[in-house]
Amino acid sequence: MSRLKKHRGLRRYYKNLRIKNNNWSGLNFDDPEHAWFDLWHTHFDWRGYGNNSFKKRKPHLDKLFRHFDLLAEKAKSLQTDYQIWATLIDFDSYHDALFLHTPNPNHSNFPWTMKDLSKTTTLSNEELNYYIDALPGYEKRYGQADEAFCVLFKKNLGIPVVPI
Numbered sequence: 001m002s003r004l005k006k007h008r009g010l011r012r013y014y015k016n017l018r019i020k021n022n023n024w025s026g027l028n029f030d031d032p033e034h035a036w037f038d039l040w041h042t043h044f045d046w047r048g049y050g051n052n053s054f055k056k057r058k059p060h061l062d063k064l065f066r067h068f069d070l071l072a073e074k075a076k077s078l079q080t081d082y083q084i085w086a087t088l089i090d091f092d093s094y095h096d097a098l099f100l101h102t103p104n105p106n107h108s109n110f111p112w113t114m115k116d117l118s119k120t121t122t123l124s125n126e127e128l129n130y131y132i133d134a135l136p137g138y139e140k141r142y143g144q145a146d147e148a149f150c151v152l153f154k155k156n157l158g159i160p161v162v163p164i
Contacts, residue, residue: 021070022042027074035078035080035102036105038104039099040099044067044098045094047094048094050093050094051091051092054128057093060096064096064098065086068084072084072154075157080102081158082100082159083100083111083112083158083161084099084154084157085098086098086099087099087150087151088128089147090128091125091147092147114141114151114161114162115162117143117151119141120142121142122143122144122149122150124148128150132152135152138154139153139154
């Protein structure tokens with residue numbers, strides 16, 4: 001007999017999503033002259049709670065965009081070009097991610113560019129579309145890979161990942 005695992009502590013989990021910010025301990029902003037990031041990214045819904053319900057996905061998205069602004073403030077101290085963007089997947093909350101990218105010694109892949117994206121939505125998740133449309137100050141581009149996705153960035157923040 002297959003039993004679903006009961007997730008305990010979800011009330012506290014969602015409360016912490018709302019009030020706590022990451023401390024970016026893994027990111028080295030201490031030496032802005034020599035700091036570099038090779039497609040660094042982080043996910044906010046590691047367990048995929050938002051895959052089944054937008055009500056459960058929304059707090060993860062709220063935290064992602066709160067951290068977008070926090071990361072943007074930190075990145076302004078970098079003494080090199082940088083890119084910051086978020087990628088949202090149609091129905092896969094687990095893969096929603098926030099990215100930071102700079103020139104780096106690992107690869108010559110800077111600036112990172114995404115082509116063949118449109119300004120017209122490819123998402124079939126209506127609730128996600130409404131959420132994205134309500135975000136002020138973000139440029140939105142849509143594409144289709146294994147699943148429909150949206151790339152969000154800010155125009156005057158670093159180098160855009162999508163040709164404008």
